[in-house]
Amino acid sequence: MSTPILDVSNLSKRFGGVQAVEDITFKVQPGELMGVIGPNGSGKTTLVNLITGFIRPDQGSIHYREREITGWMPYRISRQGLARTFQMVRPFYHLPAFKNMIIPLSSPRVKELPGGRYGDRDAVAKDLLEEVGFERDSPVISRSSKK
Ligand SMILES: Nc1ncnc2c1ncn2[C@@H]1O[C@H](COP(=O)(O)OP(=O)(O)OP(=O)(O)O)[C@@H](O)[C@H]1O
Ligand SMILES: [Mg+2]
Numbered sequence: 001m002s003t004p005i006l007d008v009s010n011l012s013k014r015f016g017g018v019q020a021v022e023d024i025t026f027k028v029q030p031g032e033l034m035g036v037i038g039p040n041g042s043g044k045t046t047l048v049n050l051i052t053g054f055i056r057p058d059q060g061s062i063h064y065r066e067r068e069i070t071g072w073m074p075y076r077i078s079r080q081g082l083a084r085t086f087q088m089v090r091p092f093y094h095l096p097a098f099k100n101m102i103i104p105l106s107s108p109r110v111k112e113l114p115g116g117r118y119g120d121r122d123a124v125a126k127d128l129l130e131e132v133g134f135e136r137d138s139p140v141i142s143r144s145s146k147k
Contacts, residue, residue, distance in 0.1 A: 003066060005030045006051070006082075011060030013046055020046040024060070052084045053077045079109050097134050101125035 004027035013021040021043045028034050036044050049055045051062055053074040061070045064082045077083075091100045104110065105121045129135070 007063040009061045
C-alpha cells in the first residue's frame with residue numbers, strides 16, 4: 001500500500017459536555033474517495049473543521065502528505081493543498097463575477113502551480129467564467145436582488 005495522503009490518528013474534540021469527535025483514526029490513500037456518514041450532530045462537520053484547522057483537537061494528530069499539520073491555521077493548511085468547501089456558497093456579492101474569480105487565483109498556492117495556464121490571472125479568470133457561460137463583467141446575482 002502507498003503512503004496515505006491523509007492520516008488521522010486518535011482525533012478527539014469535546015465541547016463542554018458534548019464529546020463531538022471521539023478517538024477517530026483513519027487513512028486516505030492517494031486517489032481514494034472517502035465518505036463520512038452519520039446522523040445530525042454526530043460530529044461530521046467537527047471532523048472536517050479539525051482536519052482543516054478551523055478548530056483544534058483536544059487529542060490526536062493529523063498528517064497530510066506525511067507532514068504533521070495538527071493545530072495549524074487553516075490558511076497554512078490550504079497552502080499545503082488541503083482545502084474544504086462549505087455547504088453554503090458565499091461569493092462576494094458586491095463584486096462582479098470576474099473579481100470573484102480573481103480572488104482565489106491570487107492565492108500563493110495557485111501562483112506556485114506550474115504551467116502557462118496560470119500565468120495570466122485575468123485571462124484565466126475570463127476563460128473559467130466563459131466556460132460556465134458568464135461574460136467578463138457579469139455581476140453575481142445577489143440574493144436580495146433576486147426576484
Ligand atoms: N462550536 C461548537 N460549540 C459547541 N458545541 C458544538 C460546536 N460545534 C458542534 N457542536 C456540537 O458537537 C456535536 C457534533 O456537531 P457537528 O456539527 O459536528 O455534527 P454533524 O455530524 O456535522 O451534524 P449535521 O448532520 O447536523 O451537520 C453536536 O452535538 C453539536 O451541537
Ligand atoms: Mg454538519
